[in-house]
Amino acid sequence: MDPILSCRWHNRDGEWALTVSHNGNSWELYAAAPLWSESLPFADPDDVRRLAQALLDLPAEPEPYEFEWQLSRTEFERTDKERIHFATFAVGLDPTDGHRPYLAYQSYYHRGQATGLGLEVVCEDPPIDHLRAQAHAFLTNCPGPLQP
DSSP: OOEEEEEEEEETTEEEEEEEEEETTEEEEEEEETTEEEEEEOSSHHHHHHHHHHHHTOOSSSOOEEEEEEEEEEESTTSTTOEEEEEEEEEEEETTTTTEEEEEEEEEEEETTEEEEEEEEEEESOOHHHHHHHHHHHHHHSOOOOOO
């Protein structure tokens, strides 16, 4: 499973990552913190294409910009242990911090009547030129219809 979009960084706590990979017949977003990792599928390949295009369209000048994706997976479906694992993934420019670029992932778990926080991974100042190069390569190698 080779990542097609990958952002990895280190801080005093350890290694962090947000990557998109093709896994069999689906595309998954992998989020990793020093002590925990998880992955969730994109709805379809067009969602991955939209992500790549959002990275290419990230403005160089400070202006409002954000794209979000909702990812989810139901685990133990139709049993008394059914759990929905879902997350929001965003690419944008932070209007509260000089429009600095970011990638942000926040997951949640829902079971029965309770919803709890999962993993949060935020990359401030991601390597935009590197991500744009990966996005361009992906869109060149995996062209397909983009829906508005």
